[in-house]
Amino acid sequence: MKFSLNWSALISKSYPMFKIFVAFVKKEFYHILRDRRTLVILFGIPIALVLIFGYTVTNEFKGASIAIFDRAHDELSQEYILHLQASGHFEIVDNTYSYEEIEESFKSGEVKMTVVIPPDFGKDFYRGENPKLQLLADASEPNYASTLINYASQMTRQFQLEKMGNQQRPFQIGIESRMIYNPRLESAYNFIPGVVALILMLISAMMTSLTIAREKELGTMDLLLVSPLPPLIIILGKVTPYIILSFLNAVMVLAMGYFVFDVPIYGNVILLLILCILYLSTALALGVLISTRSQTQQAAMMGSLFSLLMPTMLLSGFLFPISSMPRLLQIISNVIPATYFIEILKGVMLKGVGMSVIWFPSMILLLMTLFFLAIAWKNFNVISK
Amino acid sequence: MKTTTAIEIKDLTKKFGDFTAVNAINLKVSKGEIFGFLGANGAGKTTAIRMLTGLSMPSSGEANIAGFDVYKQRESIKENIGYMSQKFSLYGDLSIRQNIRFYGGIYGLSRKEIRAKTEQILEELQLEEYADKVVEELPLGWKQRLAFAVSNVHDPAIVFLDEPTGGVDPVTRRQFWEMIYESAAKGVTIFVTTHYMDEAEYCDRICIMVAGKIEALGTPQELKQRFDTDNMDEVFLKLVRTN
Numbered sequence: 001m002k003f004s005l006n007w008s009a010l011i012s013k014s015y016p017m018f019k020i021f022v023a024f025v026k027k028e029f030y031h032i033l034r035d036r037r038t039l040v041i042l043f044g045i046p047i048a049l050v051l052i053f054g055y056t057v058t059n060e061f062k063g064a065s066i067a068i069f070d071r072a073h074d075e076l077s078q079e080y081i082l083h084l085q086a087s088g089h090f091e092i093v094d095n096t097y098s099y100e101e102i103e104e105s106f107k108s109g110e111v112k113m114t115v116v117i118p119p120d121f122g123k124d125f126y127r128g129e130n131p132k133l134q135l136l137a138d139a140s141e142p143n144y145a146s147t148l149i150n151y152a153s154q155m156t157r158q159f160q161l162e163k164m165g166n167q168q169r170p171f172q173i174g175i176e177s178r179m180i181y182n183p184r185l186e187s188a189y190n191f192i193p194g195v196v197a198l199i200l201m202l203i204s205a206m207m208t209s210l211t212i213a214r215e216k217e218l219g220t221m222d223l224l225l226v227s228p229l230p231p232l233i234i235i236l237g238k239v240t241p242y243i244i245l246s247f248l249n250a251v252m253v254l255a256m257g258y259f260v261f262d263v264p265i266y267g268n269v270i271l272l273l274i275l276c277i278l279y280l281s282t283a284l285a286l287g288v289l290i291s292t293r294s295q296t297q298q299a300a301m302m303g304s305l306f307s308l309l310m311p312t313m314l315l316s317g318f319l320f321p322i323s324s325m326p327r328l329l330q331i332i333s334n335v336i337p338a339t340y341f342i343e344i345l346k347g348v349m350l351k352g353v354g355m356s357v358i359w360f361p362s363m364i365l366l367l368m369t370l371f372f373l374a375i376a377w378k379n380f381n382v383i384s385k
Numbered sequence: 386m387k388t389t390t391a392i393e394i395k396d397l398t399k400k401f402g403d404f405t406a407v408n409a410i411n412l413k414v415s416k417g418e419i420f421g422f423l424g425a426n427g428a429g430k431t432t433a434i435r436m437l438t439g440l441s442m443p444s445s446g447e448a449n450i451a452g453f454d455v456y457k458q459r460e461s462i463k464e465n466i467g468y469m470s471q472k473f474s475l476y477g478d479l480s481i482r483q484n485i486r487f488y489g490g491i492y493g494l495s496r497k498e499i500r501a502k503t504e505q506i507l508e509e510l511q512l513e514e515y516a517d518k519v520v521e522e523l524p525l526g527w528k529q530r531l532a533f534a535v536s537n538v539h540d541p542a543i544v545f546l547d548e549p550t551g552g553v554d555p556v557t558r559r560q561f562w563e564m565i566y567e568s569a570a571k572g573v574t575i576f577v578t579t580h581y582m583d584e585a586e587y588c589d590r591i592c593i594m595v596a597g598k599i600e601a602l603g604t605p606q607e608l609k610q611r612f613d614t615d616n617m618d619e620v621f622l623k624l625v626r627t628n
Contacts, residue, residue: 019493022490226468
């Protein structure tokens with residue numbers, strides 16, 4: 001056994017596992033950098049997504065359909081209605097005469113917001129008794145609803161200023177706004193958390209599953225398995241570059257939200273980034289899991305599109321608030337990692353809460369990650385046997 | 386075990402459910418030998434080679450590769466074998482140099498060794514000026530020779546070649562075999578599957594598998610005599626037909 005003993009003794013004694021790992025990661029980066037399309041997906045799509053969602057959500061609007069429920073019918077209410085119309089932002093498509101009618105018009109979808117003018121609007125105003133306008137908006141499209149409310153409030157203040165003229169008396173028109181169908185306005189500002197969740201899922205899971213499936217498809221996986229590389233190094237080596245890239249992406253998207261769209265980050269940034277890494281691990285574990293189940297890149301692509309991307313977009317509360325979903329879909333949304341990650345992001349970014357509030361979704365993500373990894377590991381060992 | 390034996394297999398069997406892909410095969414390959422492993426598609430060649438390389442666990446039987454047991458010492462086997470699969474097995478989107486560096490890297494070669502190996506391979510294959518070219522752009526024959534050189538990068542005791550020359554003409558195949566002879570002359574054992582009969586003639590000894598069993602084993606000369614013919618094609622056809 002002369003020819004074999006020397007080698008094995010030499011290698012097993014000074015096995016530089018870390019160097020092997022580095023060689024592997026380097027090779028993965030060569031793949032990524034060589035492939036322009038991958039780079040475009042990695043960095044172009046996130047930017048495009050943020051801009052698309054950002055601007056479609058916060059952009060100006062014209063001719064929004066609103067209804068008026070004028071309970072005063074006095075001079076001031078007429079002036080106010082004209083004022084609203086004059087801007088061109090609102091188009092009055094309906095006049096309603098009862099609260100029941102308001103609900104009808106919302107349900108038909110023709111009306112997005114109803115302005116309720118209280119009885120004795122003019123009288124109260126001139127007496128300084130602060131009449132209260134009611135703005136009711138259909139919040140099943142939460143972003144649109146909040147934009148409408150903001151505009152209407154702003155115009156109301158302007159109207160009030162014009163009416164007061166030079167008088168110093170504090171005439172006040174109060175505004176009471178109500179969101180119908182989605183009272184807590186569950187996805188205003190949602191788009192940045194949603195886009196982060198979506199992008200990290202897209203890049204981490206889909207790209208990892210693709211890259212592992214590619215080795216299988218090309219037959220290079222056999223070469224890796226024949227080599228002394230432990231399976232763990234193969235998986236870690238595949239995953240590491242995407243952890244780094246996805247993390248950069250997360251930072252980039254958060255920064256764009258903060259600087260371009262003024263989405264605040266009230267909570268602890270370090271905590272936020274650590275939880276991003278947690279979610280990344282979940283996504284990567286899913287990617288590895290999918291790849292152990294698919295023999296070709298196409299299968300991996302379809303697998304991740306249908307099992308990850310679509311649910312992440314549609315069921316995580318990113319585009320549609322979970323509370324307004326049918327019961328069945330609400331239950332399904334419980335098994336989607338992004339649901340919890342969006343909850344975490346909203347908590348930390350928008351409400352500024354710490355671990356004491358978001359320990360539950362964080363725990364779930366951690367358990368999900370371990371669960372996916374365990375299955376992936378089992379599958380992978382079946383292959384290498 | 387004698388130091389001259391590279392591969393020893395006893396009653397090696399692989400079953401997938403009710404189907405027996407490899408049925409109790411026995412063989413012995415000496416160090417430095419070029420051993421041809423022949424058979425029609427589906428005869429069990431690939432399954433057998435996957436067991437010998439540790440990609441697949443045998444259902445029963447014994448196998449000793451380069452002095453290591455296939456059940457208990459898979460890691461040591463992996464360090465001592467090279468493998469080139471029928472699917473062309475380098476990374477097409479990496480350059481020649483990057484491929485060599487990667488395979489050297491995963492076999493734990495030092496940076497210095499990798500550099501030396503790279504120069505040696507480039508020189509032997511006369512690929513110096515293409516070193517930074519992406520492998521995809523090379524002609525198939527070159528890729529195959531490069532893949533063979535890369536499967537030797539860690540100086541393995543045994544190299545397994547699974548239909549290494551698929552899709553190239555006989556002249557290119559001949560060039561490929563020159564490389565195999567050179568390696569064998571240095572003491573490397575070559576275990577090669579093929580279904581080209583001209584290639585079978587190049588081997589020191591061959592065995593022919595039919596339906597999971599080894600039906601013939603010997604030098605090409607012996608087999609031709611036994612089946613009373615002067616070419617391997619007929620040996621093969623006679624064997625396959627009688628079964």
